[in-house]
Amino acid sequence: MGSGHSHPLYRDGDSPVHRLPAEVKVACLVVFVLAVVATPRELFWPFGIYALILLVCWRAARIPLRWILPRMLIEAPFIVLAVLLPFAEGGSRVEFAGLQLSVTGLYAAWGIVIKGTLGVAASLTVAATTTSRELPVALSRLHVPAIIVSMLTLMIRYIDVLSAEARRMRVARISRGDSPRMLHQIGATARGVGTLFLRSYERGERVYLAMLSRGFDGRVPALAVGAGCPAPASSRQWVLALLPAAAAVLVAGASWVLP
Structure with missing residues (x-):
């Protein structure tokens, strides 16, 4: 991804x-x-x-x-x-x-x-x-439970999205005069982590509802060999x-x- x-x-x-x-x-x-x-x-x-x-x-x-x-x-x-x-x-x-x-x-x-x-x-x-x-496909072939494979697939898919979100939040803080390396800014850093968690949770809810509306049954469909x-x-x-x-x-x- x-x-x-x-x-x-x-x-x-x-x-x-x-x-x-x-x-x-x-x-x-x-x-x-x-x-x-x-x-x-x-x-x-x-x-x-x-x-x-x-x-x-x-x-x-x-x-x-x-x-x-x-x-x-x-x-x-x-x-x-x-x-x-x-x-x-x-x-x-x-x-x-x-x-x-x-x-x-x-x-x-x-x-x-x-x-x-x-x-x-x-x-x-x-x-x-x-x-x-390759990893989710390999775990499926090794008969790892489907729910674990689904969680791993979604984690791999969205880890880059969440990393980009964290970078944007950091740039926004620095552009407003924040200095992440200063000890007195640890409170703002903690609030930023909490905000990122809430955004991630909300994004997960939206993605899950969108998947259900498209017929998701708890398992990721197997990819065709060659595709x-x-x-x-x-x-x-x-x-x-x-x-x-x-x-x-x-x-x-x-x-x-x-x-």
Whole structure:
């Protein structure tokens, strides 16, 4: 919707990963993340293999590290939380640089940081190679409930509209002498957020009534293949796309068996 049916995280390209149907990429992402989460945090070598799997995927998708790394800063708040755990947890402690750190807290912090980082990196890989128009179609083919697909489709459709509305409101405030960076203007900023919420709610009511008047029954009609909708994934595409996920599952299983 918006500009070229893309989103801010989409990286235009024609790599083998870009050409894969979105449903196989979503399935691969879910399996990969579950394998990472299931890995014992006390081990280190499995996470190195997971990182290597991601590097291979980035190479196949032609995504450079300089594009991925800045966008992974979204997890910074969780890293700050993880840094505090070695000081807050109890149990046995070790001394490092004159500080008494909890062993349990260190493992917990390591688990949060490494698993969160791998999850964010895998999600960015899918986002960078999948347009916003492909995602609802993929979820429908994966038999996600129709109401969730409908909500996601409408969210993707109107997020650009609401962003433009917020920009217009900000420009209007600045043109009237407001300075959004000044602390004393926080009240005006809060009122602007409330106004945007009310406008969004009212717009949603109008859109919903318009959809009902056109026969909307709670589900988004399926797009015809070829009319902006990619063909379903073939068996070969499923096998190729799930190779990284299968490798991650093998690593996760080995982490519980090997010392």
